[in-house]
Amino acid sequence: MPTALSGAVASEIVKLRSLRSTWLTAAFAMAFGLALSIADVSHIASSWPRMAAADRAQFDPVGDSLSGFSFAVLAFGVLGVLAVSSEYTTGLIRFTLLATPRRGVAYTAKTLVVGSFALLLGQLAAFGSFFIGQAFLAKQHLQVSLTDPGVFRAVFCAGLYLFAVTMVGYGLGAVLRHTAGAIASLFALVYLGYGAAKAVEGWSYLPSKLMLSNAADTLAQIQPHPPRPERVPSLTFALLDLALYLTLAGVLGAWRFTRDA
């Protein structure tokens, strides 16, 4: 049935699909994450025979096969930023709102389309990197299987984390309506936030537990070995972290999006 929402969703798909920047950013994020992860696991596999016991204890067959995405995640965030900020910087938003004047409908459609794409891309990155990584680790019989305890959860949660950061970028883009500002805020949130939370650990570990990158350590590994275990949230806490960030990004983005462009 043709409705305002179905039309708006179709429109958002056309817009996202026809932008070269969408595919370039996505390809860059994937290539960068995969390359670093492969470098990591191939190094582990080749040096395993001479590796010290302490280093071997740090090995995580899942986490290490996804390690590159702890950096590439920022490219995912940039993808989310661009999906909305570029509409404001180019003025296209005015046509979006002419076609779908009810802001709530326009925002819902955009969020659904960008969110689905981000979820798909995040899971593709996580599972792709996992399988490629295991192929490298198999040379030393270090590989694990998706059916081993905790493995599927870790890979799936790694994909969720990439999705969440993409949507945090999206929310920042919607709130700030400015590409450079939103990217800078995203970096600040992910990196400076981590440092700031670390600095106040003398008083409380709560800020650290709320940091996305610390949540990712719990989510995407099967046996986390952080230097400071107090810093890392439990699995449930980490999932709540993602939910919190997703909700904040969605709600703040909606609030700002429904204001005049």
Add this chain to the structure above:
Amino acid sequence: MGTVIRCEHLTKRFGRTTAVDDLTFDVHPGRVTGFLGPNGAGKSTTIRAVLGLDTPDAGRALVGGVAYRDLQQPLRHIGALLDAGAVHRGHTARAHLSALAAAAHIRRDRIDQVLALVGLTDVATRRTGTLSLGMKQRLGIATALLGDPPLLILDEPVNGLDPEGIRWIRTLMRTLAAEGRTVLVSSHLMSEMALTADHLLVIGRGRLLADVAMADFVPPGTSLEDAYLDLTATAVDYRTQPSQGTRP
């Protein structure tokens, strides 16, 4: 579904500037209504308020009796050309139209029709960032016509068009009005307006200065330019200095 554009006591402020000040008028079908006023008079702001892009601080704007935001499939009711190119540089001309057609459930063959109508068929697959000013303007006109709407609002449509394009848009607007559609067009080109418009709305500093038939506004033997400059003489905010020459 009526075909009248109506503003009732429309007021819009930006900080301390009152861009549109208690503006009331109707735009009727079957004629081309020229929307005139000095730079900064509030024409584009009024148009954005009619299109639901700017929320008025007071009063309201109605399109066929309904607020724009309450229209079902608005692109089929009213087409708009906004004053600045509002397309994504990274989209092709066709993608830009496709995105809008999808939102309004407009059949895809209509995209080729409007591209052909404005003469852009050959550049349909080029990214809009590579189009010239006049080509972007034509794309904007194609966008306005996409839903074959009974109402049209065009903000400075001749901007950047070549003489062939200017004659074409003039003929187009007259044809659309003759078909019984409502056409509101803003422009600073008085000679062009004199050839195109049947009726005039003149605003200055956000207020209505005239709502008058062209024939009554321009007495025989004078020009639209003279009549317009007389009327707006006291309402110009950004006045240029008389030319001094370059030598003392």
